[in-house]
Amino acid sequence: MELKRLSLNQITTERLSLRGAVAACQRHQIRNIGIWRHKLEETEAVRDAGISVSSLCRGGMFPASTAAGRQANIDDNLRAIDQAVAIGAPTLVLVCGPAPDRDIKAARGMVADGIAAIRDHARASGVMLGIEPLHPMFAADRSVITTLAEANALAAQLDVGIVIDTFHVWWDPDLYPQIARASGRIAGFHVSDWLVPLPDVLLGRGMMGDGVIELRRIREAVESAGYAGPVEVEIFNRAIWDSDPDTVLTTMRERFEALV
Amino acid sequence: MELKRLSLNQITTERLSLRGAVAACQRHQIRNIGIWRHKLEETEAVRDAGISVSSLCRGGMFPASTAAGRQANIDDNLRAIDQAVAIGAPTLVLVCGPAPDRDIKAARGMVADGIAAIRDHARASGVMLGIEPLHPMFAADRSVITTLAEANALAAQLDVGIVIDTFHVWWDPDLYPQIARASGRIAGFHVSDWLVPLPDVLLGRGMMGDGVIELRRIREAVESAGYAGPVEVEIFNRAIWDSDPDTVLTTMRERFEALV
Numbered sequence: 001m002e003l004k005r006l007s008l009n010q011i012t013t014e015r016l017s018l019r020g021a022v023a024a025c026q027r028h029q030i031r032n033i034g035i036w037r038h039k040l041e042e043t044e045a046v047r048d049a050g051i052s053v054s055s056l057c058r059g060g061m062f063p064a065s066t067a068a069g070r071q072a073n074i075d076d077n078l079r080a081i082d083q084a085v086a087i088g089a090p091t092l093v094l095v096c097g098p099a100p101d102r103d104i105k106a107a108r109g110m111v112a113d114g115i116a117a118i119r120d121h122a123r124a125s126g127v128m129l130g131i132e133p134l135h136p137m138f139a140a141d142r143s144v145i146t147t148l149a150e151a152n153a154l155a156a157q158l159d160v161g162i163v164i165d166t167f168h169v170w171w172d173p174d175l176y177p178q179i180a181r182a183s184g185r186i187a188g189f190h191v192s193d194w195l196v197p198l199p200d201v202l203l204g205r206g207m208m209g210d211g212v213i214e215l216r217r218i219r220e221a222v223e224s225a226g227y228a229g230p231v232e233v234e235i236f237n238r239a240i241w242d243s244d245p246d247t248v249l250t251t252m253r254e255r256f257e258a259l260v
Numbered sequence: 261m262e263l264k265r266l267s268l269n270q271i272t273t274e275r276l277s278l279r280g281a282v283a284a285c286q287r288h289q290i291r292n293i294g295i296w297r298h299k300l301e302e303t304e305a306v307r308d309a310g311i312s313v314s315s316l317c318r319g320g321m322f323p324a325s326t327a328a329g330r331q332a333n334i335d336d337n338l339r340a341i342d343q344a345v346a347i348g349a350p351t352l353v354l355v356c357g358p359a360p361d362r363d364i365k366a367a368r369g370m371v372a373d374g375i376a377a378i379r380d381h382a383r384a385s386g387v388m389l390g391i392e393p394l395h396p397m398f399a400a401d402r403s404v405i406t407t408l409a410e411a412n413a414l415a416a417q418l419d420v421g422i423v424i425d426t427f428h429v430w431w432d433p434d435l436y437p438q439i440a441r442a443s444g445r446i447a448g449f450h451v452s453d454w455l456v457p458l459p460d461v462l463l464g465r466g467m468m469g470d471g472v473i474e475l476r477r478i479r480e481a482v483e484s485a486g487y488a489g490p491v492e493v494e495i496f497n498r499a500i501w502d503s504d505p506d507t508v509l510t511t512m513r514e515r516f517e518a519l520v
Binding site for chain 2: 098103171174
């Protein structure tokens with residue numbers, strides 16, 4: 001797809017500082033960047049470079065075994081909303097969190113309660129909350145919200161947005177109906193690829209074109225559902241992290257234009 | 261649950277021959293065994309020991325890029341049905357296979373066509389076909405059928421059975437309604453646990469009690485849906501494979517009685 005919609009999610013160049021990632025975007029004519037909270041330093045570098053922020057990653061992680069723990073998580077999300085405002089991010093991506101015990105149903109309730117508790121502050125701040133369903137292989141340690149169907153239901157109930165990431169949802173037999181159902185609520189779209197065999201649960205995502213995901217078909221469905229915003233390339237992959245960032249960004253641009 | 265329903269799926273003691281696994285079952289008063297086709301040797305050992313066969317693993321793997329390839333896969337499944345008859349297995353477990361390319365929808369059609377092509381032979385042979393939905397992390401290399409909802413729809417369409425494995429389905433927000441919907445079609449039930457963090461995509465399954473799955477709750481739901489057959493413990497785990505089989509079976513018995 002057209003380059004102007006490409007956004008570099010900062011995790012793809014994990015070894016670079018925010019300033020370094022912004023400079024890399026400038027060298028490669030990339031106009032948008034998705035920023036991670038653990039790399040929120042030197043934010044003036046983004047402003048000075050005239051680069052748009054597509055999202056802030058990540059809020060969420062709501063469940064906890066005690067009420068005090070759940071309140072601490074809510075407080076952290078309120079801070080994340082303020083950080084999104086400060087850096088000019090229109091969307092806060094929510095990775096909803098795992099269950100603190102074996103009761104996944106109760107944890108899903110804690111997620112709903114947590115989002116409900118931060119929603120008004122997000123709205124007043126002009127920040128869109130985006131529930132990102134994660135691949136079910138992360139259900140035990142990162143997110144009890146694992147399907148677009150569940151994210152759509154929760155987003156409709158709470159009147160917030162969702163974020164669609166090809167790596168997390170490509171396998172879903174209900175993928176295209178659920179993308180259509182998300183119409184009007186899509187707050188972000190992330191791309192990467194699924195490698196075969198999968199090199200690693202966390203750090204095994206692939207560059208677009210190196211795996212089996214029908215990227216263009218999914219992108220077209222997301223566009224048909226009304227999403228016209230930046231498209232983040234978000235790749236957790238140790239081999240890519242260990243590569244020269246300029247080589248990675250050159251490949252990323254080419255693949256984005258040819259395959260997404 | 262009660263020991264008499266425990267079945268040792270042979271993969272849990274991967275290092276043992278079939279004869280060795282049968283002898284281990286006898287030492288531990290385990291009355292049922294689930295057998296893998298790649299270990300189909302000395303099958304008289306099973307008969308002589310008076311041990312029941314709960315299932316044969318596995319048929320399936322239907323998709324291929326050519327018609328000849330798909331026919332070869334169908335032929336292999338017809339042989340598997342005959343092998344199930346020969347060993348006295350009431351159920352042939354179907355691991356449906358991955359897509360030969362990026363078109364997962366077309367591959368799902370090949371799976372439906374493949375099952376339709378072997379169904380009559382299975383029925384005439386008295387062998388129940390059991391579609392086993394695999395965890396979505398196996399969608400690219402083992403099975404395009406990844407949810408109970410999809411397995412239930414396919415099984416209803418083709419009038420065959422399904423196999424439920426806790427490791428593959430525990431994360432599903434639609435788990436309990438789909439187990440209820442499977443009533444009358446459940447041809448097998450497998451248990452193991454989901455470890456946190458997951459040690460390995462293929463060889464990271466855990467012994468019951470070592471992970472986060474609500475085993476008893478799922479077992480009760482499967483029973484409420486009318487399944488009263490053997491319950492296979494199927495654990496792909498290198499550390500367990502490298503342990504003394506008698507130690508593994510002792511633990512397996514205890515955990516089965518206490519937690520399943």
